Amino acid sequence: AQTVTQSQPEMSVQEAETVTLSCTYDTSESDYYLFWYKQPPSRQMILVIRQEAYKQQNATENRFSVNFQKAAKSFSLKISDSQLGDAAMYFCAYRSGSGTYKYIFGTGTRLKVLA
Amino acid sequence: EAGVAQSPRYKIIEKRQSVAFWCNPISGHATLYWYQQILGQGPKLLIQFQNNGVVDDSQLPKDRFSAERLKGVDSTLKIQPAKLEDSAVYLCASSLDPYNEQFFGPGTRLTVL
Numbered sequence: 001a002q003t004v005t006q007s008q009p010e011m012s013v014q015e016a017e018t019v020t021l022s023c024t025y026d027t028s029e030s031d032y033y034l035f036w037y038k039q040p041p042s043r044q045m046i047l048v049i050r051q052e053a054y055k056q057q058n059a060t061e062n063r064f065s066v067n068f069q070k071a072a073k074s075f076s077l078k079i080s081d082s083q084l085g086d087a088a089m090y091f092c093a094y095r096s097g098s099g100t101y102k103y104i105f106g107t108g109t110r111l112k113v114l115a
Numbered sequence: 116e117a118g119v120a121q122s123p124r125y126k127i128i129e130k131r132q133s134v135a136f137w138c139n140p141i142s143g144h145a146t147l148y149w150y151q152q153i154l155g156q157g158p159k160l161l162i163q164f165q166n167n168g169v170v171d172d173s174q175l176p177k178d179r180f181s182a183e184r185l186k187g188v189d190s191t192l193k194i195q196p197a198k199l200e201d202s203a204v205y206l207c208a209s210s211l212d213p214y215n216e217q218f219f220g221p222g223t224r225l226t227v228l
Contacts (some may be wrong), residue, residue, distance in 0.1 A: 004157075044118070045158075045206070045219040091157050100171040101213035103148070105157030 004094050006106035012054075013082045014114050021077045021109045023092030031097030034068065039108075040088040048076045048090070050075045051075065053097070079111075085115045117141065119220035121207050133195040136223045140188070140209030146170075148217060149182055149192050150206040159207055164190065165213065197227045213225045 002024045013019035025034070036048040050068045051068050058066050063083075067076045079086055092106040120139040128134050140147050145166050151156035161180065162172040166187035175182070179198070184190040194201055204224050210217040 006157075044221050045208075047216050050216075093157075100163060102160055102163065103158075103169050103217070105159070107155070107157050 002029070002032075002094050002104050004092055004104050004106040004110050006092055008109045009107075010110045010112070012112045012114055013079070013086075015084060017082055018078060019082055019111065020079045021079075021090050021092075021111065023075045023077070023106055025073050025075060025092070025094050027073070027094065029096055029098075033095045033097060034066075034075045035093040035103075036064070036066070037091045037093060037105075038086075038088045039091065040085075040101055044104065047092070050079070074108070082113050084115060087111055089102050116133045119207055119209050119218055120162050121205075121220040121223055123223055124221060125224050127228065128197055129161055130199055130227050131196040133193065134197055134225065135191050135193045136205050136207075136225075138190045138192070138207030138209075138220060140190070140207070142213055144209035144218075145187070146213050146215075146217070147184055148206075148208040148210075149190070150208065152204040152206055152222070154203070160182070163213075170213070174194075194225075197225075199227050201225060202227045 005024045008107040032053045034051045049061045063080045067079045089108045091108045094104045127131040147164040149161045152158045162174045162182045163170040165185045182192045204222040206222045207220040
């Protein structure tokens with residue numbers, strides 16, 4: 001069975017600085033996708049970035065980028081130039097590339113942005 | 116474009132009572148998901164629909180939870196009878212199909228006393 005592990009329950013970063021959130025996963029599948037979701041306080045969960053396992057190039061979305069290490073089964077999220085609006089829970093998620101395409105989420109990392 | 120709608124937003128019940136949650140997905144989205152998010156944990160998939168058929172319900176406690184998606188649009192999730200450990204946020208999400216991005220609703224926060 002697939003698992004997703006986020007070992008950092010909470011992280012803090014100064015405004016305008018860079019922070020990296022860690023995620024590891026376990027799977028025996030070769031076809032899968034990885035995601036980072038953001039859940040602001042009392043607001044809806046939204047997709048931040050996604051990575052296809054077959055792509056070697058790391059995904060980037062503006063200030064958000066990932067470091068995808070397939071052999072190590074590691075998928076970290078880097079947030080550059082942190083802003084107060086980045087404060088939220090961040091969830092790493094795995095989705096199979098076949099079958100039911102079921103999502104599996106990690107336990108989340110709470111990010112605090114300090115002014 | 117309207118997002119995923121859920122109601123109610125909050126619900127407080129006594130244990131052993133019944134409760135139902137409603138979800139209206141984004142128009143045209145064939146795939147609908149119900150998740151349970153217990154405080155301090157990530158969302159756990161309870162059931163996934165493709166149109167009005169069930170794709171995955173392996174983590175749905177079928178002795179007390181049920182869900183349906185009549186006509187492949189709106190969906191309801193029911194708990195009968197509720198237990199203390201059912202206290203959680205119930206999230207509904209939808210996507211065009213299983214391969215595309217899922218969009219989440221605001222969730223229903225359930226407290227079982």
